[in-house]
Amino acid sequence: MHSRCTAPCEQEFFAYEDVRFQATDGTILEGWFIPPDSDKLLIANHPMPCNRYGYPGHLPEYANPSVDFEVNFLPDYKNLHDVGYNVLAYDPGRTVLITGAEGAVGGYAVQLAKRRGAVVIASGRGAESEFATKVAGADAYVSTAQAPVEAVRAEGVDAVLDATTLGQSLIGAVKDDGTFVTARSDAVPRAERGIRVRLTQVAADAAMLTTLSDLAAAGELALRVAATYPLEEAAKAYERLAAGGLWGRVVLTMD
Structure with a gap:
């Protein structure tokens, strides 16, 4: 969140709590919980590239041809809060x-x-x-x-x-x-x-290696291969790797 984008209490709108939690798919979410002491809850979603505050398009470093003005969701949250809704406004992770x-x-x-x-x-x-x-x-x-x-x-x-x-x-x-x-x-x-x-460098972690292998096998982790060599050309493959400048890994094939 931009350093010039203020939190609700800084604009004297309402009290709120900083919250951080994990969704069922493992995604870490962070946000504001705005409680009016009721049993009604509204979850505020927002489009990208906005965050839970809005979008600082009025600032030169963020302005673009589509959004050259400030988007501020805080007045909307206040209106919902004032009519009795708990409001959860969130953003994905850090x-x-x-x-x-x-x-x-x-x-x-x-x-x-x-x-x-x-x-x-x-x-x-x-x-x-x-x-x-x-x-x-x-x-x-x-x-x-x-x-x-x-x-x-x-x-x-x-x-x-x-x-x-x-x-x-x-x-x-x-x-x-x-x-x-x-x-x-x-x-x-x-x-x-x-x-x-x-x-952080190479370390033994069997559980993580298994997870990565499963993700790759399921097609959920893209593998970038720079070059392939047959096993009998392992020396040539090593020379290519040592030369540097590769985007991806060198793979030895065993046909």
């Missing part, structure tokens, strides 16, 4: 920026983050990426050439998963008290502004 989204690790991360209800901004070297948005399901794509720190969101993201070596140059994209996760030991940024910094 916002995460994932770099290297055109590759294997980043591509998987985009898909898994979407399954958990996050709003995902993907980033990669290409000017655009059909894989990241149309296959993996990212909500938006930003080229690293566009300087992701400035391009993603003016208020920052809740978390960054850096599958590249951007490291320190990217930590400015994270909100205060957010999370920065890197998969590279040579690109761990310095912690700042209360941001939690974590290094």
Whole structure:
């Protein structure tokens, strides 16, 4: 939510509670619960790219030809509250920026983050990426050439998963008290502004591996294959992998 978009109490509309819960499909939802002490409940849905507040189209960084004005749902919530409705206004999960989204690790991360209800901004070297948005399901794509720190969101993201070596140059994209996760030991940024910094690499996790295998077998986890080689050409496959520059994995086939 944009830092200039206010909560109900800040506009002195009504009391509310911050809530966070998991839907039956595993999606994490966050929102406002506005209680008037009755047994009537209204769940407020909203179109993308709005959030539970509305949409700050009146701000230059958010204005576009379709919406160049402010959309504010708070007066509607107040009207519903005043006539006796409990109102639940919610948004899917938190916002995460994932770099290297055109590759294997980043591509998987985009898909898994979407399954958990996050709003995902993907980033990669290409000017655009059909894989990241149309296959993996990212909500938006930003080229690293566009300087992701400035391009993603003016208020920052809740978390960054850096599958590249951007490291320190990217930590400015994270909100205060957010999370920065890197998969590279040579690109761990310095912690700042209360941001939690974590290094995660290969680890034994049989349960997770089984889950990922089941998702892939069911066609629910897209696999990006850069090249295939027969088993007898394993040495050539390794050389290609070591050369770098691949978007996806090298697969050995056993026919």
